[in-house]
Structures are given as structure tokens and as C-alpha cells.
Amino acid sequence: MKRYLLWGVLGLPLCLTAAAPPTGPGKPRARQLGVPFEGTPGPHNAITDVPGVLVGYKTLVKGTGRLKTGTGPVRTGVTVILPRGRTDAPVPAACFTFNGDGEMTGQPAIEDYGTTSGPIGITNTNSVGVVRDAIGEWSIRQFSRGAGVDFSFGLPVVAETFDGLLNDVNGLHVTKQHVWEALADAHGGPVAEGNVGGGTGMAMFLFKGGSGTASRVVRVDTAHYTVGVFAQCNFGGRKDLVVAGVPVGQEIKDLLPVMHSKEKDGSIIVVVATNAPMLPSQLRQLAKRVTIGLARTGGLGRNSSGDIFLAFSTQGPLANDKGTLETWHSVPKERLDGLYQATAQATEEAIINALVAADTMEGINGNTLYGLPADRLQAVLRQYNRLLDVKK
Secondary structure, eight states: OOEEEEEOGGGOEEEEETTOOOSBTTBOOTGGGTOOOBBOOOTTSSGGGSTTOEEEEEEEEEOOSSOBTTTBOEEEEEEEEEBTBSSOOOEEEEEEEEEESSOBTTHHHHHHHOEEOSOEEEEEGGGHHHHHHHHHHHHHHHHOOOSSSOOTTOOOEEEEEOOTTTSOGGGOOOOHHHHHHHHHHOBSSOOOOBSSGGGTTOEETTEEOEEEEEEEEEEETTEEEEEEEEEEEEOOOGGGOOBTTBOHHHHOOOOOOBOSSOOOOOEEEEEEEEOSOOOHHHHHHHHHTHHHHHHHTTOOOOTTOEEEEEEEESOOOEEOTTSSOEEOOOOOGGGOHHHHHHHHHHHHHHHHHHHHHOOOEEOGGGOEEOOOOHHHHHHHHHHTTOOOOOOO
16 A cells, blocks of 8 residues: 655645545545545545444435426435444444534433444435334344343434435435345445435535545554544535635536525534544544534535534443443543544545545436536646645
């Protein structure tokens, strides 16, 4: 694996990994195009770089033409993130809501008790209920002990963004079977991006949006920890878009959406994973730092945008033999800055990865969202002297 290390402003390292996995057949990710990002990614530059974390998708694309509710066109799907693989092992967790015009189930228990367990789902606005029920039913099959009080259904965490610009969202096309297929698909390693899973029908800065991921490796004393981010992106006005500090949205004024329906602001859901031992209160601080990475891309929490973030650690407390005492370990407060920085950096890159990966898509009523052309992005970055040379 070749890496090109450069030094940017403020003496921060810019790391370009040549062997980063592509988003699709032959399609490069943002850093492969020469977009400069700070920090060092993990081997896959994905949330799955955190050991034990799995990601699965089910993507639904069907039909063209005029909207017929219940029939299509369909441009939607579901994403699942498994924090500890196919187990119901609890993990420390916390949430932060930057702008609340959205939904994430399971938050009250996380806020009061600081843990969650089982798969996390992300889908479209109208499919939160069926995804929650499907994850619960899957959990019963996987984890039910069959005796006494059985709480194997759990309190599933499911979040959403609105894909009704392209998708027959009121047709309720996501089914339990689709969720179970996403769970069966869940895997580690490289993660597809763009028009996949819950991100299939999403818009972003008036370009095509979708799913994106990134990671960072952080050293604390002699320990190395990973912070991984997954983002479902459906937000932003064109003039808002910033890439590597460059006002790309103000420079690319064409390729505006073709819309025969009323437009609506979207949302962003971000899941942050780490294997650093952290208390729930510290994980809430980590979730807050998502807003820094979001802001670097031009996200500002518009009026009808649901910007909701979840952070979890795969390192839970240890219980004694009797189950009467738990012992927690955590990175001390004075050593959290590196993890905060990693969260902001990985969030920024995950968002731009989603943008770069997404292809032009036509949906209901001929509504069309254009993908951001890689050559146009490179040209703007070159104009501002911000494009890295990757041809080595």
C-alpha cells in the first residue's frame, strides 16, 4: 500500500492512501481523486476498520416515469450497522441531535442508561417502523433464550432521511425481508458508497447524495485506536458545498436538479464507532464533534433537516462473576482531543466520499439528481491550488 504524506496548514498531516477501495467498479474515492484530507485512515478507510463492526445493505431500484403510489418508481433501501457483529452484546453509546427535524428510535434508553445493543438501521423516513420491527424480529430469532421474561426484541435504533424527491416514499416499499437481507449481507472490510442501502434515493447539496464512510487511526500513549464514521447524506444547498476549504458549490452552478415535485430539505444521519474505551458521557462529546466535520463541508442544520448522530464504543464495561459490579475503563479527559479531531476528520471525508460516489439518478415524475463529476471537482480544486498529485 502506497501512502503519500504531505503537510498542510497548521502542520497537520495530509495522508493519501493509494490502495483505498473504490466505491464501485473503477470509480475512485475522494482521496484517490486528490482531495486533501487530514489524518491517517485505517486500511479500508471505513467504519468497518473498527474491529467487529459490520455493514450491510439492501438497495431497491425499480420502475421509471410518473409517480403511482404503491407501485413506484422505487429508489430506496436500508442500511444496517452491527456494532459487535451478529451478537446482542451491549455497547456504550450516546446520541447528539444537532437539528431535530428527524427520527432516531431508541434514544431515551441510550440517554438514560448509556448503552445500546444489536443492529442499527438507517432507511427512509416512512420505513423506520418496519425496519425497527424487522430488526426486533431478527433479534428474537438470534438471541431468544426461550425462558422467563424475554427481552430479545430489544429497543432497536433506527434512523431516517427523506428520499421522496426520487422515491415513492408513501408506497412503503421497504419490507421486513429486505431488512433481513441487509442483515445477511452485513460484512467487514470495504464498504460500498453512494447510491446504496438507505442512501439510494438521497440528495446532497443539490447533487446526488447517499451513503459514505471513512476512518482515522489515533494514538494515545502506546495504544492505537480507530474511529470510524458512517454517514447517510441528504442535506445542503448548492452554494453551501465546501470541499477541502474550497467553495465548490459556488463554482459549479450548473447540473441543478430537474424537479417536477415540491422540493424539501433533507437530513444527515451519522454513526460513529470506536474501539477506544470511553464512557457514555465521553461518547456524547464524540457525537457532538460530528458537527465540526459537517460544517467543514458546508452543512449548517437547515430548518427541516434532521441532523442526528450516534456514537458507540466496542469496549464495554466488565462485570464480576456474580453480575453485581461493573468496572468501566476510559481514555482520560485530557487525552480525548485526538479522538475528537479524528471524528471531525472522518465525518468530513465520509460526507465527501458519499458525494463523489453517487451517480446521477432519475426517479419519480422524471425528477433527476446529477452526480458530481470527478473532473469538475478536480478542476475547481486545481483552480484554488488544493488538488493533490496522485499520479505517482
